[in-house]
Amino acid sequence: MRGSARILAGVPVADAVLREAAVRASRLPAPPHLVMVRLGEDPASVSYVRGKDRKAREVGLTSTVYALPEETSQAELLDLIARLNADEGVNGILVQLPLPPHVSEQAVLHAVDPHKDVDGFHPLNVGELWAGRPSLRPCTPAGILALLAHYGLPVAGQRAVIVGRSHIVGRPLAALLLNADATVTLAHSRTPNLTAVTREADLLCVAVGRPHLVTPEMVRSGATVIDVGINRVKPELSGKAYLTGDVHPDVQDVAGAMTPVPGGVGPLTIAQLLVNTVHAAEMQAAGTVRR
Numbered sequence: 489m490r491g492s493a494r495i496l497a498g499v500p501v502a503d504a505v506l507r508e509a510a511v512r513a514s515r516l517p518a519p520p521h522l523v524m525v526r527l528g529e530d531p532a533s534v535s536y537v538r539g540k541d542r543k544a545r546e547v548g549l550t551s552t553v554y555a556l557p558e559e560t561s562q563a564e565l566l567d568l569i570a571r572l573n574a575d576e577g578v579n580g581i582l583v584q585l586p587l588p589p590h591v592s593e594q595a596v597l598h599a600v601d602p603h604k605d606v607d608g609f610h611p612l613n614v615g616e617l618w619a620g621r622p623s624l625r626p627c628t629p630a631g632i633l634a635l636l637a638h639y640g641l642p643v644a645g646q647r648a649v650i651v652g653r654s655h656i657v658g659r660p661l662a663a664l665l666l667n668a669d670a671t672v673t674l675a676h677s678r679t680p681n682l683t684a685v686t687r688e689a690d691l692l693c694v695a696v697g698r699p700h701l702v703t704p705e706m707v708r709s710g711a712t713v714i715d716v717g718i719n720r721v722k723p724e725l726s727g728k729a730y731l732t733g734d735v736h737p738d739v740q741d742v743a744g745a746m747t748p749v750p751g752g753v754g755p756l757t758i759a760q761l762l763v764n765t766v767h768a769a770e771m772q773a774a775g776t777v778r779r
C-alpha cells in the first residue's frame with residue numbers, strides 16, 4: 489500500500505512563516521534590504537536566486553541581485569562584499585554557492601559581516617549555533633525545524649539521525665536538533681552499516697544529494713522522514729528531466745510522515761532566508777549591532 493505516510497507539504501508552512509515575516513518587516517522604519525550575489529550562469533543558481541528575489545519582493549523586502557561574470561576575481565568579489573558590509577542600507581548579504589573554483593568559499597564566507605550573514609555560514613554564527621546561542625541560523629535547517637513545529641511533530645527526546653555532514657545542511661541541522669533536545673546521530677558516507685543506524689531513527693533527515701539513497705528497509709515503521717535532496721534526474725530514454733529527493737518514494741509505505749520533493753523543505757529554505765533578513769534588519773535597527 490502506497491502512501492500511508494502523512495505528507496508534510498512545505499508550501500503552506502512557508503506561507504505562514506512569510507506572513508509573519510511580512511508583518512515584522514512592515515514594522516521597521518524601512519523595508520529590509522537583501523543583497524544576493526552570484527557568479528556565472530549555473531542554471532540551478534540562476535533559478536534559486538530568481539526564486540528568492542521574487543519571494544523577497546512579495547513579502548515587502550527590497551532585493552538587489554548582483555549577477556557577476558563567472559570570471560570575476562576573488563579580490564573583486566571581496567571588494568564588493570566590503571562595500572555591502574559598510575552600506576547601512578544593506579541588511580542582509582547572500583553569496584550564492586557553489587562559487588567557481590578560482591574563488592575560495594572560505595575567504596568569501598569569512599568576509600561577510602556576521603550581522604548581515606543571512607545564510608548563517610560565517611564562523612562566528614557557526615560557533616554561536618554550536619554553543620546553543622544561534623542568532624542567524626542556516627536557512628535549510630531552520631526551515632526543517634519550522635516545518636516540524638508547524639505539523640506538531642516532536643523533537644525533544646527524539647532519536648534523530650541525519651545522513652550527510654555538509655556545512656550547509658547536515659552539520660548545522662545536527663546543532664539545531666541538539667539545541668532542541670533531540671538525541672542526534674550524524675551519519676555520512678563512511679558510516680558502516682548505514683541501515684542499522686537509520687533504522688534507529690524516530691526522525692530521519694537525509695541531505696546527501698544522491699537520488700533514492702534511502703529505501704524502505706532503512707526506515708523504522710512510523711518514523712518521520714525529512715528529505716532535503718533536490719536531484720535533477722534525466723531519464724535515459726524518452727522524457728524530461730525531473731526533480732527527485734534522496735528518499736525513495738516507497739518509503740511512504742513505512743514512514744509515519746514524510747516531506748515531498750519538490751514542495752517540501754525547499755520552500756522553507758527560502759522563507760527562512762527572508763525571516764533571517766528581517767531579523768538582521770531588526771537587530772540593526774535596534775542598535776544591538778555595533779557597526
Ligand SMILES: Nc1nc(=O)c2c([nH]1)NC[C@@H]1CN(c3ccc(C(=O)N[C@@H](CCC(=O)O)C(=O)O)cc3)C=[N+]21
Nearest residue numbers: 536582583584585586607627750751752754755757758
Ligand atoms: N549561499 C547559499 N545559500 C543557500 O541557501 C543556497 C545556496 N547558496 N546554494 C544552493 C542551495 C540550494 N538552495 C535551495 C533553495 C530553494 C530551493 C527550492 O525552492 N526548491 C523547490 C524546487 C525548486 C526547483 O524547481 O528547482 C522545492 O524543493 O520545492 C531549493 C534549493 C539554497 N541554497
